[in-house]
Amino acid sequence: MSTINISIERAKESGVGNIDFNDLPFGKNFSDHMFIADYYDGEWRDARIVPFADFTLHPATSAIHYGQAIFEGMKAELAPDGQPIVFRPLKNWNRLNKSAQRMAIPPISQELFMAALDTLIDIDKDFIPTAPLSSLYIRPFMFATEKYVGIRVAENYRFCIFTSPVGAYYSRPVRVFVSDKYVRAAPGGAGFAKAAGNYGAAMMPTWEVQKMGYDQLLWLDAIEHKYFQEIGTMNVFFVIDGVLITPGLDQGTILEGVTRDSLIQLAQDEGYVVQERDVSVDEVIHAYNDGKLQDMFGAGTAAVVSYIGGFHYKGVDYELPPVEKREVSNKLRARLMDIKSGLVVDKFNWVHHVPVTQSV
């Protein structure tokens, strides 16, 4: 039994009837409530569920100026028995605290994180879409709220979680542009943190390639511009001659994706050889030229697996095999989606069942 005390102020009216559950664009609809806790006098305090509403911010709110802001992303679905389930939330809690540590934001206890998540999902469970492949996107985030213009570690923070029903993610193959001009993260930097600034700095380079007709950037390492890192919002995987390869986490330059970790475990379970290691553009282009590059895909919470249709590097477009021929990504994608939806036995114990206690 949780010892966390969360006060609940219910929305006067539910907005659930105003949402078109047949047309759910990403991130535009919001559930009735949000969770908030504030950090002051050295502790997270005032844990509460309140009606979803705007914040009022002082113009000197330090996160706006100096970027002590981090976030997470995960999803809830309804299992076939109607119970809300969340995929591996403790991985997100753990990553949130790693990001917090890097950005000098105070950590949050597992107990508070899970109590906040469970209470919020339970109270707004009517917002979990039921159509296949749709889900309730969950956005936990933390930011410095201190009203102070000097540059130093803030003393006050807010932790908030809101949720947003989202429709099926259409996983059409993405076209990625391998960047040899900009870099996302260097060793010693904050690439492993899900820090707002990492995304802010990627906006312009990403926009530049999107204007050229590509969907996303595929980043290279900051030192030699030679080794693959990750895609803007996903980790990257290659299948070369039957071997599944993904860049390693040891440099601290890429996000430790929950999907990445899950796919590695599933692939090993399926008997594939999996390598977490440096993978260079040269190696991949050689494999391509030898007909040995069988698959390339992105891994992330949004689409689970995003097939990469082709990549661009130094003026050349390389086309990947059609989706029907992607044995590895198709198999892993189907297995992971079934686990996330509670459709198959969860032998890895990845699925968290949200206790349902609130009556609406």
Ligand SMILES: Cc1ncc(COP(=O)(O)O)c(C=O)c1O
């Ligand atoms: C930069 C980046 N890499 C990788 C990922 C994939 O992480 P996850 O599988 O935990 O969603 C994301 C998405 O959160 C991301 O933003």
